[in-house]
Amino acid sequence: MSEAGVEKVVIIGSGPAGWSAAIYAARANLNPLLFEGTPQPDMIPLGQLAFTTEVENYPGFPVGNVRAFVESSVAEDRHYNLPPLPKGHEKNGQPHYAVQGVELVELMKQQALNFGTRVIGDDIVDVDISSQPLKVISRDNGTFAARTVIVATGARANYIGLPSEDKFKNRGVSACAVCDGALPRFRNKPLLVVGGGDSAVEEATYLTNFASRVYMVHRRDSLRASKIMQDRALHNPKIEMVWHHVVEECLGDDKQGLTAVRMKNVNDGSIREQPVVGMFVAIGHTPNTAFLNGKLEMNDKGYLKLTKPFRTHTSAEGVFAAGDVADDYYRQAITSAGTGCMAALDAERWLAAQGFE
Ligand SMILES: Cc1cc2nc3c(=O)[nH]c(=O)nc-3n(C[C@H](O)[C@H](O)[C@H](O)COP(=O)(O)OP(=O)(O)OC[C@H]3O[C@@H](n4cnc5c(N)ncnc54)[C@H](O)[C@@H]3O)c2cc1C
Secondary structure (H helix, E strand, C coil): CCCCCEEEEEEECCCHHHHHHHHHHHHCCCCCEEECCCCECCECCCCHHHHCCECCCCCCCCCECHHHHHHHHCCHHHHHHCCCCCCCCEECCEECECCEHHHHHHHHHHHHHHCCCEEECCCEEEEECCCCCEEEEECCCCEEEEEEEEECCCEEECCCCCHHHHHCECCCEECCHHHHCCCHHHCCCEEEEECCCHHHHHHHHHHCCCCCEEEEECCCCCCCCCHHHHHHHHCCCCEEEECCEEEEEEEEECCCEEEEEEEEECCCCCEEEEECCEEEECCCEEECCHHHCCCCCECCCCCECCCCCCCCECCCCCEEECHHHHCCCCCCHHHHHHHHHHHHHHHHHHHHHHCCC
């Protein structure tokens, strides 16, 4: 029986995890309500993919005339949101490129809307999950009661914070080697990784598959990474450590993108200019969990803890988590979409088990 004024499923977040959860919940007749957030300086509706250009590794989207498909699927009143077509990717007079981040998430959103997902463009600023019904509190639209909540608020890649770094994002500067490392612009060229932890070593090692050389820049003279990861970096002939340095500026131009990085030696103040076509920033991510005000169990980095193996249950009854907000390891669009599906199925089964139909 459906209860007046109480949602069966509220989804918070508008990246691949949120839309996948919405598609599954809507098709299960759970009439989901999704909060997609509002634009913030380092976070936007449609999630992290909206910050990138071509996405080459999402299954089902080989290079092709993607725009024709996108325009035929996405409602016309949202076409204004589609990014400009990448230049120089024509074949037989048609655009021919890998799907762009915004296009991919717009398609996910459309699929969720087609099945009746209701969407509110607002941020959730607090929750009350101490008893049923659960409550989510929005910034501008009041409080909503719900039997289940799926948290799919994602994470933000940390950057150094230089204006020149911002200028070259998607044109040499990246925060994801697995996402961008194989792009043609980085092949057989010198690249640079910033950071000294496990993920920095992982990024650098992965990039050696494509790069002519990988410089690892770290402000100290030893890595924070685990011993096994350190050995991997220090014994890789393609990786060169640049100890005691910090990146001061990204150099390049509009035509070529990033061409070099200027670094400062923190010990003696000397300057080194290193020609590179790519800078991969690997100084961690910040999960978007502040709005939960510590009401769900998190790990020491603020990521939500999942309490059952291979399930999406969190520490609160009826609250599930999907995507990067609960994943500091894989951090990919496809894994986020996968766990979004899992969260919707877990919510559906939880509702049935509790007798909330
Ligand atoms: C530059 C870049 C390039 C990438 N390229 C690739 C790639 O090529 N392939 C790949 O597989 N992965 C790529 N990734 C990683 C991928 O984008 C993420 O793994 C994926 O987007 C995570 O999806 P998500 O649904 O968990 O959350 P996100 O995509 O992080 O989306 C969550 C969204 O929820 C909304 N939200 C947050 N808090 C609230 C709140 N309190 N209330 C309401 N709404 C809220 C925000 O709008 C936020 O953006 C890339 C990431 C970056 C940064």
